[in-house]
Amino acid sequence: MGELVLVCGGAGYIGSICVHELIETGYDVVVFDNMTKGHKDAVDSRVKELVVGDVRNEEDLNAVLSKYSFDACMHFCADSLVGESVKVPLKYYDNNMNGAIELAKALTRHNVGRIVFSSTAAIFGEPNPEFVPIAENCPKEPTNPYGETKLSIEHMLRWTTNAHDLKATCLRYFNAAGALPNIGEDHSPESHLIPIVLQVALGKRDKLAIFGDDYPTRDGTCVRDYIHVVDLAHAHIKALEYMKDESPKFNTFNLGTSNGLTVKEIIETSRKVTGHPIPADVGPRRDGDPATLVADSRRAQEVLGWTVRFGDVESIIRSAWEWHQGHPDGYAQ
Numbered sequence: 001m002g003e004l005v006l007v008c009g010g011a012g013y014i015g016s017i018c019v020h021e022l023i024e025t026g027y028d029v030v031v032f033d034n035m036t037k038g039h040k041d042a043v044d045s046r047v048k049e050l051v052v053g054d055v056r057n058e059e060d061l062n063a064v065l066s067k068y069s070f071d072a073c074m075h076f077c078a079d080s081l082v083g084e085s086v087k088v089p090l091k092y093y094d095n096n097m098n099g100a101i102e103l104a105k106a107l108t109r110h111n112v113g114r115i116v117f118s119s120t121a122a123i124f125g126e127p128n129p130e131f132v133p134i135a136e137n138c139p140k141e142p143t144n145p146y147g148e149t150k151l152s153i154e155h156m157l158r159w160t161t162n163a164h165d166l167k168a169t170c171l172r173y174f175n176a177a178g179a180l181p182n183i184g185e186d187h188s189p190e191s192h193l194i195p196i197v198l199q200v201a202l203g204k205r206d207k208l209a210i211f212g213d214d215y216p217t218r219d220g221t222c223v224r225d226y227i228h229v230v231d232l233a234h235a236h237i238k239a240l241e242y243m244k245d246e247s248p249k250f251n252t253f254n255l256g257t258s259n260g261l262t263v264k265e266i267i268e269t270s271r272k273v274t275g276h277p278i279p280a281d282v283g284p285r286r287d288g289d290p291a292t293l294v295a296d297s298r299r300a301q302e303v304l305g306w307t308v309r310f311g312d313v314e315s316i317i318r319s320a321w322e323w324h325q326g327h328p329d330g331y332a333q
């Protein structure tokens with residue numbers, strides 16, 4: 001029998017892929033998700049249970065934590081749209097902050113000793129070019145409420161691990177992308193660049209809007225570091241193993257490929273992968289978008305022994321394209 005992991009948000013995009021990789025590695029898994037954005041069909045059929053509950057709800061958490069004896073927890077639950085967070089900040093403070101606080105309280109009550117938390121590149125805000133690629137100690141000045149809530153949760157976890165018998169690892173993903181053959185990205189409404197580009201290629205949309213071409217980048221569009229979601233999943237497993245040994249109680253790692261690509265470059269590569277012209281018009285900037293976010297992930301490589309296995313963006317887009325072709329309506333079909 002492997003260790004038992006509680007995966008909160010395990011019916012969502014990144015969480016469901018982590019669940020699959022955990023089970024493949026020999027872990028047992030219970031998924032806990034309120035299903036506001038999760039998909040039942042994304043959850044591996046080998047999980048011990050898919051519990052429908054809300055991380056903000058003490059009773060829901062007590063029920064699952066009393067039923068099972070967990071070795072560790074992964075926390076993927078959040079609202080996570082940069083633009084939306086600028087428009088409705090209180091939704092983000094409510095779900096992200098309150099969810100993480102209730103979960104941390106429940107883990108300490110039930111003596112669960114390890115948590116891996118989904119943090120984000122958005123905690124760094126608009127880094128001065130001298131700090132790009134972005135290492136863990138880069139100044140943190142979020143430019144949107146989403147990043148603010150994630151940074152506050154990191155601080156809350158640091159103080160909680162200081163006071164309790166709990167270890168935490170915050171993994172700051174840059175832009176998650178790609179798919180497994182049967183698990184992919186299906187957000188509704190979709191706001192992420194690669195799935196939107198592929199929906200145009202599938203004929204589900206006529207064209208897409210490029211949000212601004214007047215940024216200080218090589219072609220004027222925003223630069224992001226797209227990392228394969230399976231590589232992210234493997235970093236979670238490495239973090240669980242690391243915290244089992246003599247690790248510090250609180251840890252942070254930046255996770256990306258260190259290869260920054262512009263919005264226009266992503267569209268161009270997608271044209272090559274799909275063979276579709278993918279029409280795109282330049283529109284206004286989206287609120288809260290920093291110009292450039294590229295990771296320096298050497299610390300995760302050196303300390304966790306993590307490696308990027310699927311770093312080439314063309315193969316990342318190809319894996320997403322294969323999933324989207326097989327699931328043109330997402331999980332709805």
Ligand SMILES: NC(=O)c1ccc[n+]([C@@H]2O[C@H](COP(=O)([O-])OP(=O)(O)OC[C@H]3O[C@@H](n4cnc5c(N)ncnc54)[C@H](O)[C@@H]3O)[C@@H](O)[C@H]2O)c1
Nearest residue numbers: 009011012013014034036037038054055077078080118176
């Ligand atoms: N997608 C990215 O590129 C990216 C990058 C950096 C960080 N992140 C972070 O990674 C995590 C997962 O992202 P994702 O793209 O898989 O998102 P997602 O929306 O697909 O998954 C989140 C899951 O959490 C569930 N959930 C949300 N609030 C909940 C609550 N209060 N109680 C119980 N379940 C709840 C949703 O139903 C969903 O299944 C998020 O925390 C996000 O902020 C994502």
Ligand SMILES: O=c1ccn([C@@H]2O[C@H](COP(=O)(O)OP(=O)(O)O[C@H]3O[C@H](CO)[C@@H](O)[C@H](O)[C@H]3O)[C@@H](O)[C@H]2O)c(=O)[nH]1
Nearest residue numbers: 080082120121122174175191192193196209210211222263
């Ligand atoms: O229709 C679109 C959609 C997106 N973009 C641009 O494409 C880039 C990537 O956007 P998106 O895919 O929405 O990702 P981000 O806004 O960079 O945010 C993602 O990456 C962050 C870390 O970098 C995470 O924290 C967030 O959760 C995750 O949504 C940005 O410059 C957007 O302005 C467009 O130009 N047109």
